[in-house]
Amino acid sequence: MLEEYDFRNDTVNPDLKIELKPQIQAQPYQEESLSKMFGTGRARSGIIVLPCGAGKSLVGVSAACRKSCLCLIATSAVSVDQWTEQLKFWSTIQEDEVCRFTADDKEDLHRNAGIVVTTYNMVAFGGIRSKESEKLIEEIRNREWGLLIMDEVHVVPAQVFRKVISITKSHCKLGLTATLVREDHRISDLNFLIGPKLYETNWLDLVKCGFIVNVQCTEVRCPMTKEFMEEACEFPIRYHEQQRGHKIIVFSDKLFALTEYAIKLHKPMIYGATCHDDRKIVLDKFENSTDVNTVFLSKVGDNSIDIPEANVIIQISSHAGSRRQEAQRLGRVLRAKDRPHGQVAVGKEEYNAFFYSLVSTDTEEMYYSTKRQQFLVEQGYSFKIPTNLPPADSGPDLSYSRRDEQMALLHKVMTARDDKVGSELLEDADDITNSQRGVKSKVRLRVHPSDMLCSKSDLPRACTKYVLYQQLHH
Structure with a gap:
């Protein structure tokens, strides 16, 4: 029996x-x-699964328009702003009918506020709160x-976030996600925490209809080499x-790699300790x-950060074998871009998006990359494996192409503290077993994002991939 709200x-x-x-x-x-939620004239609790960029927020807003007080839980303060x-x-919601509750915005929950938008952390926090x-x-x-x-309901089975269910009293629960998978096998807990899966659609089916873009997936x-590795x-x-003229997102779980490359390339970066502003x-x-x-x-x-302008994802470091992370990162570029009416993104059409996953050969990354791609392969995606990227004649232009630069960076990694070379672990990262986790990073980098914003004339010519640090450290 499905829980239904009259x-x-x-x-x-x-x-x-x-x-x-x-x-x-x-x-x-x-x-x-x-219709799967409201088809009986009542509201069914359950989960709707749609690809990133396919309009889950519109589904959520449409559901909210059906009935009364709404409490919307998001995964970050940025996504709270975007949902608002x-x-x-x-x-047609009015300004005074929406209340935001985050670490930076604690708006008064007055009588007119029928909608509260907050985060899992704010609701589930068990420590001492301010008045x-x-x-x-x-x-x-x-x-x-x-x-x-x-939102991003796949995080709810986490030990901390599942408290949200017991703290809030609601007649109906709607979970939204693009990736109904976890690596700790707790995804089935959502059946009794939220409800069953009400609806799911295949990603490539929406690509064929032009609702989301066609992504070219590439494993580089x-x-x-003996001391180091080629940059790609x-x-x-x-x-x-x-x-x-594309917009590019470079993902790295490793804070050392993230900051090293961002600073060297004069590119802005965002990580866990970056403030909301x-x-x-x-x-x-x-x-x-x-x-x-x-x-x-x-x-x-x-999760949850809406960046519709992005066309390209480059992944230089990832979270072990997480299928969810691979799909979520690809999803950052899925939102349909403007194109002539009726034109579908297929083949080499100019509106394609691109996803590059960089993998070190002869390391455990090879095993993890295959595992990470399983969800996307099940959706119908395939990964190209080029043999000439970067081209042989591009070597001198790359950062760390000289041996002295390679050895300097290698020495920097070898002498770095554990907390600087580990992975950044967030609250929802416990869908990977402890043996697959990195070191919980406590690093607080004193680099202001605006310091790395530069004009086109200042853009350096180099970028590199470096993933050997963890193996070398061990």
């Missing part, structure tokens, strides 16, 4: 006077997903919510920036400035 006959909870704007038209697959903007863009936070969390606990929307295998990241950055500055410049075409992200960019 919202039409609910006379206790007040209706939220909100509806979709007249010009907003949901796509057929979005309408179908909503989406609510205002898609619906302001304690007052707000008590109001959230005591209020009876008509609908609880949980980086051979190791600069060529796609230079090619896509200078010849295609600095994240907004970087993302705004990436979106609106032609001077900033590449941004470096740690795993904080895996």
Whole structure:
């Protein structure tokens, strides 16, 4: 039996006077997903699975327009801002009817506020709160919510985040995600925490209809030399920036690699300790400035951050064998770009997006890369493995192409502290077993993102991939 909420006959909870704007038209697959939730005239609790960039936020807003008080849980303060903007863009909600509850924004939950947008961490936090936070969390606990929307619901089985279910009282729960997978086999816990899967669509089916872009996936295998390894990241950055005019995201789980390359290339970066205001500055410049075409992200960019301008993903470091992370990162470039009406992104059509995953040969990365790609392969994607990237004649242009540069960087890694060469671990990262985890990083880098923003004339010519540090450290 599915848990159902008879919202039409609910006379206790007040209706939220909100509806979709007249010009907003949901796509057929979005309408179908909503029919699975509301098809009986009542609201069913459960999970809707749609690819990144396919409009999960519109599905969530449409569900909110059906009935009363809404509590929306997101994964980060950046996604809270984005959800708030989406609510205002898609619906007729008024400014004073939305309340944000994050570490930086603790807006008063007044009588008119029928929607609260917050994060899992803010609700599930078990430590000592400020008076302001304690007052707000008590109001959230005591209020009876008509609908609880949980974005990136795959994180909910985590030991910390599942507390959100017991803290909030709601008649109906809707989980949204693009990747209903975890590596710790806890994904089945969502059946009793939220409800069953109500709807899922295949990614390539939406590609064929032009709803999301067609992505060319490439695994770049980086051979190791005796002391070091060949660099393979600069060529796609230079090619896509200078010849295609694309926007590029470079992902790295390793903070050492993230900061080393971002600083050397004078590119902005975002990682766990980057404050909310600095994240907004970087993302705004990436979106609106032609001077900033590449941004470096740690795993904080895996979920919920909406960057529709991005065309290219380059992954230089990843989280062991996480299928979810691989798919979520590819999803950062899936949102459909403007194209002539009726034109579909196929083959080498100019609106294609590109995903590069850099893998060190003769290391455990080879095993993990195959495991990580399983989810995407099941969706119908395939990975090219080029043999000439970067081209043989591009070596002298690369950073660390000289032996003295290689040895200097190698020495820097070998002498770095454990907390600087480990992986950045976040609260939702426990879907990988402890044996696969890195060192929990406590590094607090004193590099302001705006210090790395540069004009096109200042763009350096080099980029590199370096993944040997962990093996060398061991």
